[in-house]
Amino acid sequence: MIDEAIDIYRKLVLIRRSEEAIRRWYGQDEMKTPMHMSMGEEAIPVGVCAALASTDQVMGTYRTHALYLAKTDDVDGFFAELYGRASSPLRGKCGSMHLSAPEHGMMGCSAIVASAVPVSTGLAFANRYQANGKLVAVFFGDGAVEGGVFWESLNFACLRQLPILLVCEDNGLAVHTLPETRHGYDSITQLVAGYRCDTWETDSTDAVVVRDLARRAIGRIREGKRPGFLRCRYYRYLEHVGINTDFDAGYRTEEGYREWLARDPVDLRRRLLLEQGVPEERLCRIEAVETERVRQAVEKAKAAEFCNQSALYEGVFAGA
Amino acid sequence: MRKITFCEALNEALVEEMERDPSVFIYGIGVPDHKKIFGSTNHLLEKFGPDRCLDTPISEDAMTGVGLGAAINGLRPIHVHIRVDFLLLAMNQLANMASSCRYGFGGRRGAPLVIRAIVGRGWGQGFQHSKSMHAVMAHIPGLKVVLPTTPRDAKGLLIAAIRDDDPVLFFEHRWLYWQEAEVPEGSFVEPLGKGRILRKGSDLTIVATSWMNVEAVHAASILERRGVSIEIVDPRCLVPLDQAIIVESVKKTGRCLVADNDWVYCGFSAEVAALVSDACFGMLKGPVKRIGFAQTPCPTVRHLENAFYPNAETIVRTIERMLDLPEMDLSGERFFSHENRFKGPF
Ligand SMILES: Cc1ncc(C[n+]2csc(CCOP(=O)(O)OP(=O)(O)O)c2C)c(N)n1
Numbered sequence: 001m002i003d004e005a006i007d008i009y010r011k012l013v014l015i016r017r018s019e020e021a022i023r024r025w026y027g028q029d030e031m032k033t034p035m036h037m038s039m040g041e042e043a044i045p046v047g048v049c050a051a052l053a054s055t056d057q058v059m060g061t062y063r064t065h066a067l068y069l070a071k072t073d074d075v076d077g078f079f080a081e082l083y084g085r086a087s088s089p090l091r092g093k094c095g096s097m098h099l100s101a102p103e104h105g106m107m108g109c110s111a112i113v114a115s116a117v118p119v120s121t122g123l124a125f126a127n128r129y130q131a132n133g134k135l136v137a138v139f140f141g142d143g144a145v146e147g148g149v150f151w152e153s154l155n156f157a158c159l160r161q162l163p164i165l166l167v168c169e170d171n172g173l174a175v176h177t178l179p180e181t182r183h184g185y186d187s188i189t190q191l192v193a194g195y196r197c198d199t200w201e202t203d204s205t206d207a208v209v210v211r212d213l214a215r216r217a218i219g220r221i222r223e224g225k226r227p228g229f230l231r232c233r234y235y236r237y238l239e240h241v242g243i244n245t246d247f248d249a250g251y252r253t254e255e256g257y258r259e260w261l262a263r264d265p266v267d268l269r270r271r272l273l274l275e276q277g278v279p280e281e282r283l284c285r286i287e288a289v290e291t292e293r294v295r296q297a298v299e300k301a302k303a304a305e306f307c308n309q310s311a312l313y314e315g316v317f318a319g320a
Numbered sequence: 321m322r323k324i325t326f327c328e329a330l331n332e333a334l335v336e337e338m339e340r341d342p343s344v345f346i347y348g349i350g351v352p353d354h355k356k357i358f359g360s361t362n363h364l365l366e367k368f369g370p371d372r373c374l375d376t377p378i379s380e381d382a383m384t385g386v387g388l389g390a391a392i393n394g395l396r397p398i399h400v401h402i403r404v405d406f407l408l409l410a411m412n413q414l415a416n417m418a419s420s421c422r423y424g425f426g427g428r429r430g431a432p433l434v435i436r437a438i439v440g441r442g443w444g445q446g447f448q449h450s451k452s453m454h455a456v457m458a459h460i461p462g463l464k465v466v467l468p469t470t471p472r473d474a475k476g477l478l479i480a481a482i483r484d485d486d487p488v489l490f491f492e493h494r495w496l497y498w499q500e501a502e503v504p505e506g507s508f509v510e511p512l513g514k515g516r517i518l519r520k521g522s523d524l525t526i527v528a529t530s531w532m533n534v535e536a537v538h539a540a541s542i543l544e545r546r547g548v549s550i551e552i553v554d555p556r557c558l559v560p561l562d563q564a565i566i567v568e569s570v571k572k573t574g575r576c577l578v579a580d581n582d583w584v585y586c587g588f589s590a591e592v593a594a595l596v597s598d599a600c601f602g603m604l605k606g607p608v609k610r611i612g613f614a615q616t617p618c619p620t621v622r623h624l625e626n627a628f629y630p631n632a633e634t635i636v637r638t639i640e641r642m643l644d645l646p647e648m649d650l651s652g653e654r655f656f657s658h659e660n661r662f663k664g665p666f
Binding site: 032033034084091092093094095096097098110111112113114143144146147148174175176177181182183249250251306307309311312313316 | 353355376406409443444445616617619620627658
């Protein structure tokens with residue numbers, strides 16, 4: 001039990017250190033890819049992925065650093081792709097917005113809002129069809145539910161009772177636009193609950209709480225044979241795209257940030273582990289190991305070659 | 321005359337038209353936020369209020385239909401998409417509803433709807449933030465398609481688009497936003513369906529769209545140094561297309577290269593090639609050549625992105641082959657890039 005909670009902390013540290021490295025090195029202009037940073041949301045993908053089996057599948061959005069690392073733990077592949085190197089299986093063609101690793105069940109990301117939701121529904125359809133027991137979790141922002149395709153997919157998933165968990169990562173913002181400007185309803189969870197599925201909600205920033213909730217949701221999906229909808233609230237620390245804060249822009253205040261920072265997902269989990277009696281040295285060792293993994297991943301990526309230009313034409317169709 | 325940027329020219333057109341005609345309103349994701357669509361929607365919220373300058377949910381399909389309905393009922397909506405790629409969600413409303421709207425009313429009603437969409441490029445925009453799509457839209461009868469290149473045209477064509485009584489798609493390349501040039505103050509119209517000769521010449525005609533005009537002008541100045549005289553035709557609108565300006569130019573030069581800011585295959589360049597072969601057949605000194613994006617999704621990493629997009633060098637090399645000239649040394653040449661921005665004027 002405690003080992004699982006410690007591994008959850010390890011993932012949180014890995015993700016945070018990776019994004020700190022991005023913030024540190026982005027100014028060198030070697031990672032030429034727009035960064036939609038995960039800082040603040042880490043507990044959600046880490047918690048949900050901890051509740052999934054390694055063979056289960058996920059899809060995400062352009063805001064995908066945390067999800068990618070939570071699902072794959074592959075920090076070398078992560079930085080190789082951000083640096084666009086041949087050592088990445090994606091060979092630099094995808095960058096930050098389109099990370100994928102199907103061998104880890106990371107089935108891709110879309111930078112077109114809501115468009116991974118129907119595709120994930122299709123993944124779930126195939127999993128059911130093949131009776132392989134795999135579950136799909138699709139991650140999307142609160143903006144995605146404004147797209148018709150979200151409701152069309154939800155309807156189909158509920159109609160066919162597909163094994164899918166819809167994870168709404170709700171930061172209350174779509175770029176700079178607040179829900180008041182976008183929503184003609186009050187509670188998304190209530191709306192979804194009108195469909196034949198189970199709904200769950202939390203604003204916890206503790207990945208263990210999210211994991212436990214996701215476990216219950218997944219249990220219902222497997223036993224009750226109904227889709228699940230999990231809404232998790234969080235605060236986006238940085239600007240919509242880019243590595244800086246933007247509290248001076250005027251659409252939100254720094255106080256809001258400070259409130260959430262007081263229960264920052266990484267610090268909070270550390271505090272709770274200490275309270276549970278885990279020795280601080282053990283956590284320090286984990287922190288040192290993950291920091292070193294990130295450092296080495298960046299170093300390896302920087303030293304790696306680019307693929308040659310003919311790679312542009314490869315992979316458009318099968319066998320070519 | 322005073323100089324302003326392409327982006328400021330767009331903004332002036334919007335401010336002036338919204339002042340002139342209270343039926344004009346503007347909407348889209350992020351239109352009134354503090355970034356103001358790269359500055360192109362500056363002042364609109366402050367001047368005209370939230371009923372005429374409004375944000376929307378992320379619902380492109382529905383919001384296009386809403387614009388269409390509002391246009392049928394007498395308003396003049398301007399719908400803004402910060403990337404062309406997001407406009408694709410509205411394909412049903414565009415291709416099945418807006419395009420056939422007037423036809424379906426027996427010509428008695430139409431939809432004066434303007435859709436501004438920005439073509440992204442660079443810094444790893446990648447395959448979901450970099451599409452052009454003007455040829456796809458031009459393929460559909462009932463949609464007008466406009467691609468301004470210069471600040472003057474940005475203003476004059478946008479005003480014309482807003483005053484037009486049918487749906488107009490208005491494509492703005494992100495890399496054109498920074499250029500500065502002379503633009504008349506006050507209201508003026510550049511008519512839809514009229515091309516522009518961007519540069520006069522006698523040896524070869526380049527028909528270029530959008531950003532590729534910048535590359536064509538650069539290529540022409542390189543080629544001028546070795547005595548090759550290039551004429552550049554910017555059609556400005558794909559629908560309606562000024563066929564005469566293309567045909568007349570090619571009749572004069574006898575050679576034609578189409579540099580389209582889009583994929584080549586089944587693209588606008590094929591339309592120009594067909595037009596030229598039909599209208600100038602006996603006068604051509606060689607086959608029409610076409611350049612455009614590589615026939616792949618757009619990659620993220622810079623060196624592949626560079627291989628994906630044609631530039632002035634691609635144009636120079638293609639023209640050298642067309643004219644049977646040896647390759648000139650371009651090693652000292654500085655080409656445009658994300659960092660080396662084109663600031664104008666033409
Ligand atoms: C269909 C579509 N329209 C517009 C955009 C531009 N856009 C990118 S992210 C975003 C906001 C999305 O907000 P949300 O779904 O809440 O996710 P978050 O960025 O908060 O994680 C918008 C409008 C897009 N990517 N796709």
